Amino acid sequence: MGPGQEGEEGRGPGGAGGPAGGGGRSSSRSRRRRPGKSKGEAELASPAGREGQTPAATCAGSAVWAALQPLLPSRRKEMDQDLCTSTSTTPSEPSLASLLQQAAALLYGEGPGGLASFSGPRREACLQLSERICDYSWEKLNVGTWRDVDKAWRRVYSYGCLFRALCLCRDGGASLEAVHACDMGLLLGASILDNILVRVVRVLQQHLSGSPRALSSGLASEEGGWGGGEPLRKKCRKEWPQAPAIKAEAEVLQLVCPSLEHFKDNYLIPQKPLILEGIVDHWPCMRKWSVDYLRQVAGSRTVPVELGSRYTDEEWSQTLMTVGDFISRYIKSEGQDQTGYLAQHQLFDQIPELKDDIGLPDYCCLGEADEESITVNAWFGPMGTISPLHQDPEQNFLVQVMGRKYIRLYSPQQTEQLYPHQGSLLHNTSQVDVEDPDLERFPQFKAAAFQECILSPGQVLFIPARHWHYVRALDTSFSVSFWWS
Numbered sequence: 117m118g119p120g121q122e123g124e125e126g127r128g129p130g131g132a133g134g135p136a137g138g139g140g141r142s143s144s145r146s147r148r149r150r151p152g153k154s155k156g157e158a159e160l161a162s163p164a165g166r167e168g169q170t171p172a173a174t175c176a177g178s179a180v181w182a183a184l185q186p187l188l189p190s191r192r193k194e195m196d197q198d199l200c201t202s203t204s205t206t207p208s209e210p211s212l213a214s215l216l217q218q219a220a221a222l223l224y225g226e227g228p229g230g231l232a233s234f235s236g237p238r239r240e241a242c243l244q245l246s247e248r249i250c251d252y253s254w255e256k257l258n259v260g261t262w263r264d265v266d267k268a269w270r271r272v273y274s275y276g277c278l279f280r281a282l283c284l285c286r287d288g289g290a291s292l293e294a295v296h297a298c299d300m301g302l303l304l305g306a307s308i309l310d311n312i313l314v315r316v317v318r319v320l321q322q323h324l325s326g327s328p329r330a331l332s333s334g335l336a337s338e339e340g341g342w343g344g345g346e347p348l349r350k351k352c353r354k355e356w357p358q359a360p361a362i363k364a365e366a367e368v369l370q371l372v373c374p375s376l377e378h379f380k381d382n383y384l385i386p387q388k389p390l391i392l393e394g395i396v397d398h399w400p401c402m403r404k405w406s407v408d409y410l411r412q413v414a415g416s417r418t419v420p421v422e423l424g425s426r427y428t429d430e431e432w433s434q435t436l437m438t439v440g441d442f443i444s445r446y447i448k449s450e451g452q453d454q455t456g457y458l459a460q461h462q463l464f465d466q467i468p469e470l471k472d473d474i475g476l477p478d479y480c481c482l483g484e485a486d487e488e489s490i491t492v493n494a495w496f497g498p499m500g501t502i503s504p505l506h507q508d509p510e511q512n513f514l515v516q517v518m519g520r521k522y523i524r525l526y527s528p529q530q531t532e533q534l535y536p537h538q539g540s541l542l543h544n545t546s547q548v549d550v551e552d553p554d555l556e557r558f559p560q561f562k563a564a565a566f567q568e569c570i571l572s573p574g575q576v577l578f579i580p581a582r583h584w585h586y587v588r589a590l591d592t593s594f595s596v597s598f599w600w601s
């Protein structure tokens with residue numbers, strides 16, 4: 117299941133599939149909304165996307181095209197059928213249906229050449245149509261709350277992005293612009309043709325000329341400074357308190373590989389937090405991932421990024437940018453006074469190469485739902501990201517891959533002392549700033565009992581459902597959360 121695709125309800129695209137949406141699902145970041153069209157849309161344009169292709173580009177285009185063709189339905193009829201069924205609920209828009217059919221007709225052509233002969237003026241006309249389809253459906257995606265957007269519009273948008281990506285790399289070869297088009301479909305659209313966009317991006321990445329590192333924007337100027345594995349030279353941007361001293365009596369218990377029964381009887385059933393150790397040490401991410409590795413694998417991919425120190429702040433917003441730009445601007449830059457956080461995003465559905473590096477904690481099998489319903493989110497950011505005190509409806513295993521996080525936990529029994537926001541959007545979020553509470557406004561907060569820990573790489577925190585949690589990154593950090601029932 118791809119990001120922003122079947123199964124997820126209400127959350128908008130960007131966050132965990134689709135830009136973070138209009139606060140539908142009671143996920144922690146219920147303020148999430150759709151980020152605006154990425155400023156990168158124009159900037160990412162590469163020569164491959166423009167007129168006047170060189171012979172070398174044409175040659176590259178042929179190689180990519182040969183690799184892409186097998187991913188597409190072999191006959192136009194099959195694509196037409198999928199177009200009809202997957203977009204049939206778009207409220208009577210005959211002109212749009214006709215645009216989609218015309219784009220497919222241009223792609224496959226009338227003559228015997230079929231897909232292989234898609235080129236020249238046919239490509240130009242299809243590119244223009246794809247842009248109209250994207251623009252039209254984009255408008256529809258941006259009306260009302262994300263939860264209420266008809267999924268058929270998201271499929272139409274995905275088709276627009278697919279046609280656009282195909283046109284961009286036909287003749288000119290793989291380009292960042294084509295990868296970006298696919299990512300937009302993955303983030304805001306819905307699955308079409310058995311998740312074809314994921315497969316198209318995979319092919320494009322294999323054909324992008326130069327290393328993905330060099331292709332991720334904003335990178336070239338930094339190559340010297342941030343070579344592989346060099347310790348970060350980042351100075352402390354803000355006056356964050358250092359790692360707080362953990363009170364012995366409040367410290368979350370740690371166990372090395374407890375048996376399933378022990379975990380179930382003593383932690384899952386009584387809903388008690390626990391740090392599990394020794395259960396993810398063998399995951400490839402534990403030895404492979406570094407900032408440079410992430411940039412290498414995912415630098416050219418567009419992702420949603422939260423801007424602002426915490427999602428409860430007025431000036432908080434979201435945007436889309438490439439992982440390469442995110443790393444350059446928010447992870448490795450000095451003196452950046454705004455925090456950027458790639459938070460609560462289903463990155464692993466978007467980039468299966470990264471999914472291969474993680475597993476599923478065995479203890480998830482104690483849940484009643486099947487594996488498909490486990491939501492896996494990435495949380496990647498610099499030191500100082502804060503997730504304000506909030507609760508989520510599902511059990512959570514928070515796996516720490518890189519860096520450390522300070523985490524404070526309160527049981528649901530403490531809810532009254534935590535002063536949840538009153539409005540429906542932020543009802544799962546406390547008004548209290550955990551590390552600097554205003555005790556005049558929130559006097560009961562002082563009496564609330566809590567547990568706390570510093571979660572380090574290789575440790576997995578079990579956060580029982582509805583347990584309130586506050587999270588502050590002490591270092592550049594990557595965590596993976598598994599929400600399960």
Ligand SMILES: O=C(O)CCC(=O)C(=O)O
Nearest residue numbers: 144495503514587595597
């Ligand atoms: O790591 C974070 O910043 C927040 C994690 C979280 O809220 C979650 O996993 O539900």
